[in-house]
Amino acid sequence: MAVKATVLIRPKEGILDPQGEAVENALPALGFSGVSHVHVGRLVELEIEDPSQLESMCEKLLANPLIEDYEVVTASA
């Protein structure tokens, strides 16, 4: 049975994230206050028969481990 997986990819802690900064700076202009540490990343959804492949898939293609962290969330499809 296929497993539904969501892979969350975000910029590594400490690497300048100008996208996150731009969003963070835009929020006060709309009246939202007290927002900090905004980061913008990517989300990949997929269905997979053998979820043990996910880790290697992230390392080799879905994320660039030098600049990005990833997190895999799985649920039965």
Place this chain on the structure above:
Amino acid sequence: MTRFGIPQFPGSCDETDTLLACSRVGEAELLWHKDKDLKGVDVVVVPGGFSYGDYLRVGAIPPFSPVMQAVKEFAAEGGLVLGICNGFQVLTEAGLLPGALLPNVNLAFTCRQVDLVVENVETPLTHEFAPTERISVPAKHTTGRYFAPTEMLNALEAEGQIILRYAEGHNFNGSVNDIAGVCNERRNVFGLMPHPEHAVDPLTGSDDGLKLFSSLASAAGVPA
């Protein structure tokens, strides 16, 4: 005469200027992303553009193409490989060059002329330059902020793998240590974000880029 091969991917856009630049110092031909061999060329130049649409992450998918498998083998045997702009991104993603390219600090596509300083003239790409020679070439990209973790960066600096730096006031993309171009440890694979192939004729304002191609041609050691 040195033969240059230029791999073209769906979404490449600088392959023609690269072909013309290489043709000024040798013979040049396009390779296709599905090609499984490099047709015996002496030097490979991976051109700029948006290979495979730059989907997922710039340069992420091309390393798995047949032509890049051949380029990896070619590089492993000591073959000379240069990546320009998207080609640089592809070579970092392929693991042939250290580091990664991140979105410009200004988050904008930026097209401008930049001054570069040649930092290391003892490489096949730069041996025709004088130490700290300054050159003017165009840059045009959205994702050109060079990054390497501190430890890697220190090693690159110590080993002379930083070959080109943005001159003071020209680092518009926020690259760490003003890095515009690097090479691998073995000094046969090179990458830079600016575009020397667009600066090979005085008609376009500068022909400073040509010397990078002629350096490669002469370093390839192919008799004229």
